[in-house]
Amino acid sequence: xxxxxxxxxxxxGSLALSLRQHGLAQHLIGVEANSSHAHRAxxxxxxxxxxxxxxxxxxxxxxxxxxxxxxxxLAVLPAVLDAVGPQQVVIDVGSTxxxxxxxxxxxPRRSRFVAAHPMAGTEYSGPDAAVQGLFENKTVVLCDTECxxxxxxxxxERLFRELRMRLLHLDAAAHDLxxxxxxxxxxxxxxxxxxxxxxxxxxxxxxxxxxxxGFQSTVRxxxxxxxxxxxxxRQNRLNVLDVLDEHLxxxxxxxxxxxxxxxxxxxxxIQQANYIRxxxx
Amino acid sequence: xxxxxxxxxxxxGSLALSLRQHGLAQHLIGVEANSSHAHRAxxxxxxxxxxxxxxxxxxxxxxxxxxxxxxxxLAVLPAVLDAVGPQQVVIDVGSTxxxxxxxxxxxPRRSRFVAAHPMAGTEYSGPDAAVQGLFENKTVVLCDTECxxxxxxxxxERLFRELRMRLLHLDAAAHDLxxxxxxxxxxxxxxxxxxxxxxxxxxxxxxxxxxxxGFQSTVRxxxxxxxxxxxxxRQNRLNVLDVLDEHLxxxxxxxxxxxxxxxxxxxxxIQQANYIRxxxx
Numbered sequence: 001x002x003x004x005x006x007x008x009x010x011x012x013g014s015l016a017l018s019l020r021q022h023g024l025a026q027h028l029i030g031v032e033a034n035s036s037h038a039h040r041a042x043x044x045x046x047x048x049x050x051x052x053x054x055x056x057x058x059x060x061x062x063x064x065x066x067x068x069x070x071x072x073x074l075a076v077l078p079a080v081l082d083a084v085g086p087q088q089v090v091i092d093v094g095s096t097x098x099x100x101x102x103x104x105x106x107x108p109r110r111s112r113f114v115a116a117h118p119m120a121g122t123e124y125s126g127p128d129a130a131v132q133g134l135f136e137n138k139t140v141v142l143c144d145t146e147c148x149x150x151x152x153x154x155x156x157e158r159l160f161r162e163l164r165m166r167l168l169h170l171d172a173a174a175h176d177l178x179x180x181x182x183x184x185x186x187x188x189x190x191x192x193x194x195x196x197x198x199x200x201x202x203x204x205x206x207x208x209x210x211x212x213x214g215f216q217s218t219v220r221x222x223x224x225x226x227x228x229x230x231x232x233x234r235q236n237r238l239n240v241l242d243v244l245d246e247h248l249x250x251x252x253x254x255x256x257x258x259x260x261x262x263x264x265x266x267x268x269x270i271q272q273a274n275y276i277r278x279x280x281x
Numbered sequence: 282x283x284x285x286x287x288x289x290x291x292x293x294g295s296l297a298l299s300l301r302q303h304g305l306a307q308h309l310i311g312v313e314a315n316s317s318h319a320h321r322a323x324x325x326x327x328x329x330x331x332x333x334x335x336x337x338x339x340x341x342x343x344x345x346x347x348x349x350x351x352x353x354x355l356a357v358l359p360a361v362l363d364a365v366g367p368q369q370v371v372i373d374v375g376s377t378x379x380x381x382x383x384x385x386x387x388x389p390r391r392s393r394f395v396a397a398h399p400m401a402g403t404e405y406s407g408p409d410a411a412v413q414g415l416f417e418n419k420t421v422v423l424c425d426t427e428c429x430x431x432x433x434x435x436x437x438e439r440l441f442r443e444l445r446m447r448l449l450h451l452d453a454a455a456h457d458l459x460x461x462x463x464x465x466x467x468x469x470x471x472x473x474x475x476x477x478x479x480x481x482x483x484x485x486x487x488x489x490x491x492x493x494x495g496f497q498s499t500v501r502x503x504x505x506x507x508x509x510x511x512x513x514x515r516q517n518r519l520n521v522l523d524v525l526d527e528h529l530x531x532x533x534x535x536x537x538x539x540x541x542x543x544x545x546x547x548x549x550x551i552q553q554a555n556y557i558r559x560x561x562x
Contacts, residue, residue, distance in 0.1 A: 119493040139490050168490050181482040182491040186474065186499040192535055193470050194554040196528040201462040207560040209420050209449050210463040212400040216561055217498050218467040223558045226551035230544050237539060244536055247477040248529065254473055255525055258518060263511050270507035273475040277504045279488040280497055 002027040004061035006054070006076060008041035010121060011093050012067030013130025016046040021132060022162050031057045032127075033072075041127040058083040063155070064090045070231035074103050081109040089152045091116045095179060096235040097143045097172035105147075114156040115143040117175065118165065119183070123223040140165040141179075143172045180239035185247055187221050187229055188240065194222030285310040285342035287335070287357060289322040291402060292374050293348030294411025297327040302413060303443050312338045313408075314353075322408040339364040344436070345371045351512035355384050362390040370433045372397045376460060377516040378424045378453035386428075395437040396424040398456065399446065400464070404504040421446040422460075424453045461520035466528055468502050468510055469521065475503030 003025040005012045012030075019025035030047035031054055032038035038050045051057035058064050058080050068076050073094050080090055081104060090113045094100055097115055104110055120138040122129060140160045145153045157167055170178070197219070201207050233240050257266045284306040286293045293311075300306035311328035312335055313319035319331045332338035339345050339361050347358050354375050361371055362385060371394045375381055378396055385391055401419040403410060421441045426434045438448055451459070478500070482488050492500075514521050538547040 119491055121493065121495065123495075138493065141491070166490070178482065178484075178487050178491055181478055182488055182496050183493060185477065186496045188532070188535055189470060189474050190499055191551055191554040192528060192531040193467065194557040195531040195550065196466065196524060197462055198553070198556060199531070200524050200527050201459065203459075204560055206459050207463055207557075209447070210400055210422070210459055211561055212402065212419065212464060214402065214404075214502050215463050215467045217501050218471055219557055219561070220498050221495050222554045223561075224551075225555070226548040229551060230548045233539060233547065234542075234544055237542070241536065241539055243477060243481050244532070244539070246481050247473060248532055248536070250473040250476040250480070251469070251525070251529055251532070254469055255522065255529070258514060258522055258525070261515075261518070263515055266514065267507040267511045269476065270472055270505075270510060272479070273472040273503045274506070275479060276475040276488075276500055279485055280492055280500070280504075 001025060001062040002029065002060055003063045003065060004029040004031065004051070004057045005047065005065045005067060006031040006057070006080065007066065007068035007072075008032045008037055008046055008127045008130075009067065010125050010129040011118070012065065013041060013044070013046045013127045014132075014134040015065060015067065015093065015118075017130055017132045018135055018163050024159060024162055029057050029060060033068075037127050044127055044130065046127060046130055054079060055083045058088075059085075062088060063159075064088065066090065066092045066094075069227055070094050070096055070100070070235055073100055077113070078104055078107060081107045081113060084109050084112050086112070088112060089114065089155050091156055093118055095183070095232045097175045099235040101144055101147075101172045110147060111149045112152055114145060114148045114152050115172070116156060116160070117141040117143070117179070118160070123220050125225045125228060135160075136164045138165055139168050141168045141170050141175055143170055143175050145169060176236050177239050180236055180243050184232060184236060184240050185243045187224060188233070188244060189247065190219055190221035194219050282306060282343040283308040283310065283341055284344045284346060285312065285332070285338045286328065286346045286348060287312040287338070287361065288347065288349035288353075289313045289318055289327055289408045289411075290348065291406050291410040292399070293346065294322060294325070294327045294408045295413070295415040296346060296348065296374065298411055298413045299416055299444050305440060305443055310338050310341060314349075318408050325408055325411065327408060327411055335360060336364045339369075340366075343369060344440075345369065347371065347373045347375075350508055351375050351377055351381070351516050354381055358394070359385055359388060362388045362394060365390050365393050367393070369393055370395065370436050372437055374399055376464070376513045378456045380516040382425055382428075382453045391428060392430045393433055395426060395429045395433050396453070397437060397441070398422045398424070398460070399441070404502055406506045406509060416441075417445045419446055420449050422449045422451050422456055424451055424456050426450060457517050458520050461517055461524050465513060465517060465521050466524045468505060469514070469525060470528065471500055471502035475500050
């Protein structure tokens with residue numbers, strides 16, 4: 001099948017690699033607004049051809065993947081649906097769903113679209129961030145599939161299963177709620193941690209010298225690009241604020257225990273936090 | 282040389298493995314208060330012999346490593362120094378230094394002790410957590426070495442260099458300040474994040490399904506044991522509170538930007554956080 005991927009960054013580029021590796025795409029067409037990224041994607045062999053005309057690129061595809069940041073997504077997805085016929089299938093790979101699904105709810109080709117969110121990524125972006133095997137053994141969330149044609153859903157389910165992903169069906173509201181809890185707050189926490197250390201630790205060499213694996217692990221996501229994350233926080237603002245308030249509350253509680261020198265209380269909280277072991281490999 | 286390691290957990294056990302692998306210890310004696318850990322350490326071959334009498338174990342060693350949690354450390358290190366002669370060398374591997382160095386400042390054998398903190402670890406504990414190669418390419422901080430005999434410092438420096446560690450000399454106060462910034466706050470942040478998600482996400486299966494690499498990375502340290510971390514927070518309380526207040530301030534600032542829908546301001550903060558890239562590999 002011919003696949004057109006719009007947006008050749010970390011996710012779009014990695015998906016191109018995976019689709020080719022698994023023999024799911026015989027011809028890959030790329031559309032990329034950033035011309036140096038487009039050039040680089042071709043150099044890296046992520047796609048067979050770059051197409052600058054969105055409509056032409058969409059018309060030639062059996063499957064269209066929209067993998068642009070969430071702000072651009074709100075404009076690009078409707079334009080893609082304007083161009084598709086009744087046999088083609090469109091997916092997104094975006095991190096928020098309510099605003100996006102609202103934006104295409106009344107589109108005459110809505111049923112050719114399947115909303116997808118592969119729960120995979122790294123802190124890097126752009127075509128050079130594309131990596132083989134990014135999606136393997138990860139979860140992909142499919143949202144509001146009752147609004148999509150059954151043949152489109154089947155094709156998308158088959159495709160992600162071939163990439164060895166676990167399928168999870170959620171409605172858009174549940175998706176945005178749960179991803180705020182389990183993904184978006186991690187990024188806010190990591191950004192704040194990096195800002196904290198950059199503010200307090202004025203000796204850069206000390207950060208370099210003393211940063212062990214623990215620090216690197218908690219601050220890794222702080223390398224993530226604002227162009228990716230600001231639109232996500234914007235579109236999922238109320239859920240993110242809700243979980244952020246809980247996070248502030250938990251930190252303030254730990255602080256109070258330390259101020260009061262209540263070390264038994266602190267140990268009890270850490271023991272409670274340890275319960276996360278049961279949910280993570 | 283004969284090395285006695287007191288405390289056969291993650292750090293003591295990993296050091297036993299490294300000393301043996303690099304041919305630095307011909308005979309390894311272990312002292313371990315937890316009898317099932319002692320048994321397990323022998324099963325795993327971490328040490329050649331377990332000794333229950335601390336004084337006897339110390340007297341037989343050329344080098345004594347004290348690798349117990351920081352609360353026990355304050356009692357065990359003076360007891361070890363009570364037993365050593367003028368040719369033996371003692372090191373600790375603890376995460377805080379001011380309280381410990383104050384506790385032995387007037388000890389007649391103070392100069393046989395070299396305060397060391399290898400900046401390496403994982404979220405696991407106990408002898409089963411011991412791993413080969415934990416210290417390679419990491420930094421080890423040596424504190425207040427002017428209070429130690431030159432021959433003891435030389436031996437310890439040579440030993441850590443053979444383990445391929447980078448040496449860094451800091452006074453105890455500077456050590457405790459910088460580790461609060463670059464290590465201790467990461468643990469508090471991760472504990473609070475785990476508590477947040479456990480509080481908000483009532484569906485445990487959802488955490489399991491949706492936890493991508495990003496979440497796992499930020500919450501990994503929340504698996505760490507209270508027995509290790511409460512004494513560290515206790516002994517470094519003022520530095521930890523200071524950096525925690527800055528972290529709360531940074532989180533509250535991100536929150537305000539989101540409340541006000543100041544997305545340019547949010548992007549600027551994330552861009553500032555991205556600066557951490559330059560300090561981390």
